[in-house]
Amino acid sequence: MTTGRQDQGRSFARLMPRGPTLLIVGVMAGLAFPVLADSMRPLMAAAIFVLVLGTFLQVDGAAFRRALRRPLVWLLLPALAMLVCPLAIGFAARGAGLPTELVVALVLSVCAPPSSGTAAVARMLGFDGTVPLAVTLLSMALAPVTVPLIAAGFAGLALDPLALAARLALLLGSASALALLLRRQAGAQLARHSRIIDAFVLASLLLFAISTMAGVRAQIAAQPRAAAICVGLALACNLALQVVGAVLTPGSLAERLTAGLILGNRNVGLVWSAMGAAASPMTTLFFAATQFPIYIAPRLIEMLVRREESSSP
Incomplete structure (x- = not known):
């Protein structure tokens, strides 16, 4: 039985190079088949937990300690991700005169730590996953403090910052404790099967992608203008953050694109899950x-990298 599960894991791991395409398929499947998305919605919290655990x-x-020697990793990118970007986006959104509810949703999405799947996505693209992994872990450590503070500043009484901090700390603490236990008991096996762990992260990303589309099709039909605004803002915000990361990061194209992914693709599900019933319909629509x-960007980056490689002598 164990061998069968391992074979299934290895088979799924072989799909990793096609991961960027599979992520788009997951979102579109959830949107095209509302019943599938609704059935997956109860599994959203479990998918988020697996994403964090996999991270x-x-x-x-050793690689983590080497990465931490670079100020870019231990200072610049975490500070940009968890403080500078959400504050800049929040003040820009307010200055643009966006509705308060939309400003709150925008800020909450950007104050979330980088996506737990960014390291796996980087590996799918052939990039080094160490830097996104290190930045994600540092950002997650900051999240129980920075997310409630920023949320309180922009959301007013809409959120209980202490309750949000407690939920974030519980999720991150339980995942880190389980990871520590597993590494102590089976560290060598985990190192040998890192690609299979990546595959489970990819599966969780797919599950999360499908589950986030629950109710979205109906919301689009009921509020097409609001849905279009949310999608447009989400695309513009993600692209802007990716450009900031790519421009501010020195190094090769791969390193700059990786930094862009770190700043642009956020673990919105972490904040979404921590908010619980406090998430308003507009916030839910924007989070979706x-x-x-998040799921389209890896495919676009893959196309850009291939084009760059084909044009190189």
């Missing part, structure tokens, strides 16, 4: 809209 399991101590650029 912690992939920590390579953020999934489109």
Whole structure:
């Protein structure tokens, strides 16, 4: 039985190079088949937990310590991701005169830490996954403090910052504790099967992508203008953050695109899950809209990299 599960994991791991395409398929499947999305919605929290757990399991101590020697990793990118970007986006949204509810949704999506699947996505694209993994872990450590503070500043009484911090700390703490236990008990096996762990992260990303589309089709039909605004804002925000990351990061094209992914693709599900019933319909719609650029971006980057490689002598 164990061998069969391992074979299934290896088979799924072989799909990793096609991961960017599969992520788009997941979003579109959830949108095209509302019943499928609705059936997956109860599994959203479990998918988020697996994403976070997979991130912690992939920590390579030596590579992590080497990455932390770079100020870009331990200071610049976490500070940009968790403080500068959400504050800049929030003030820009207010200055643009966006409705308060939309400003709150926009800020909450950007103050979320980088997506737990970014390291796996980087590997799908042939990039080094160490930097996104290190930045994600550092950002997650900051999240229970920065997310409630920023949320309180822009959301007013809409959120209980202490309750949000407690939910974030519980999710991150339980995932990190389980990862530590697993690494102590089966560290060598985890190192040998890192690609299979990536495959489980990819599966969780697909599950999350499908589940976020629950009710979205009906909302689009009921509020087509609001849905279009949310999708447009989500795309513009994600693209702007990716450009900021690519421009501010020195190094090769791969390193700059990786930094863009870190800043642009956020673990919105972490904040979404922590908010619980406090998420308004507009916030829910915007959070769902953020999934489109998150899952489309890897495919676009893959096309850009291939074009760059084909044009190189």
